[in-house]
Amino acid sequence: MKKFNIFFDIEKEEKWLNSMLQEGWECNRINPLGFYTFKKNSDTEKIIRLDFQKKLNKKARENYILMHEEFGWHAINPTSINGTYYWLKPKDGHDELFSDNHSHIAKYKRLMKSIGFSAMMSLAFLIILYTSYDYPLFYDVKGAYLTPGLWDKEGTSFVFAFLFETPFALMRFLIPWLFIFMSLFYGLTYLRYRKALQQLS
Amino acid sequence: MKKHKLLPLSETMHYILLALREPLHGYAIMQKIEDMSHGDVRLAAGTLYGAIENLLKYDWIMPVESDDPRRKVYKTTEAGLAILLSEQQRLQHILSLYEGDEGNEKI
Numbered sequence: 001m002k003k004f005n006i007f008f009d010i011e012k013e014e015k016w017l018n019s020m021l022q023e024g025w026e027c028n029r030i031n032p033l034g035f036y037t038f039k040k041n042s043d044t045e046k047i048i049r050l051d052f053q054k055k056l057n058k059k060a061r062e063n064y065i066l067m068h069e070e071f072g073w074h075a076i077n078p079t080s081i082n083g084t085y086y087w088l089k090p091k092d093g094h095d096e097l098f099s100d101n102h103s104h105i106a107k108y109k110r111l112m113k114s115i116g117f118s119a120m121m122s123l124a125f126l127i128i129l130y131t132s133y134d135y136p137l138f139y140d141v142k143g144a145y146l147t148p149g150l151w152d153k154e155g156t157s158f159v160f161a162f163l164f165e166t167p168f169a170l171m172r173f174l175i176p177w178l179f180i181f182m183s184l185f186y187g188l189t190y191l192r193y194r195k196a197l198q199q200l201s
Numbered sequence: 202m203k204k205h206k207l208l209p210l211s212e213t214m215h216y217i218l219l220a221l222r223e224p225l226h227g228y229a230i231m232q233k234i235e236d237m238s239h240g241d242v243r244l245a246a247g248t249l250y251g252a253i254e255n256l257l258k259y260d261w262i263m264p265v266e267s268d269d270p271r272r273k274v275y276k277t278t279e280a281g282l283a284i285l286l287s288e289q290q291r292l293q294h295i296l297s298l299y300e301g302d303e304g305n306e307k308i
Contacts (some may be wrong), residue, residue: 067227068246097245097247103251103252120232
């Protein structure tokens with residue numbers, strides 16, 4: 001079974017994957033675009049934990065994976081594009097990736113650094129979009145149509161030109177909104193991570 | 202002088218530096234610490250991984266040659282032993298305060 005889902009917050013992602021496990025669906029592949037592949041598994045006595053690491057080179061990653069494997073964790077994705085690692089293990093009472101506060105806090109710090117950077121990047125993109133050239137404002141639907149003299153046309157010639165331009169206009173109109181939402185979600189997730197960190201320290 | 206980021210040593214760091222006075226690989230470190238602490242401290246994988254990275258960064262432990270090329274074996278360095286010594290003195294002083302040897306006569 002395949003499912004599509006987008007998470008900004010890895011705590012929520014972890015919760016979702018564990019609830020799927022409880023329902024008998026074990027995730028065995030994750031595609032960075034948001035496609036999760038599940039296989040039926042009646043053994044619900046398993047647990048998934050998510051970790052986040054900054055970019056690891058090949059050797060460091062091998063070392064990281066081996067260390068976790070020795071502790072009984074299986075990496076669902078042996079490589080990670082965005083830094084999230086998915087660890088699966090049968091429950092045995094030692095079901096956490098972290099056993100002290102310091103390392104738990106360090107995970108949130110890595111997450112905040114990364115998501116803070118993403119928030120900055122999408123904000124920077126918006127600013128560049130609006131300052132570098134004559135981009136229609138995000139609420140200006142008409143301005144997204146660039147066909148010269150479009151609004152003076154009439155009848156079929158208007159309908160034809162309008163429909164032809166619509167997909168392009170939609171794209172121009174939606175791109176800023178996409179980045180506005182992304183900045184917002186990244187920003188909110190940053191605040192949630194910060195709250196979790198404050199509760200730990 | 203500004204105190205080192207890892208000082209005073211956390212329980213995790215303390216146990217790892219003490220355990221690595223003999224060379225050990227990842228999982229064996231956890232097992233030894235479980236023994237040393239009479240089952241009280243059981244390090245999780247992510248905590249041990251992060252702690253090792255941190256201790257390597259400050260050269261308090263180092264990788265050593267081993268038969269298994271895949272498994273990395275570590276050992277506490279001279280610098281790490283010096284840190285342990287200063288921590289021992291700090292803790293001994295605190296213990297002496299517990300025992301009322303000095304400093305708390307006025308209470």
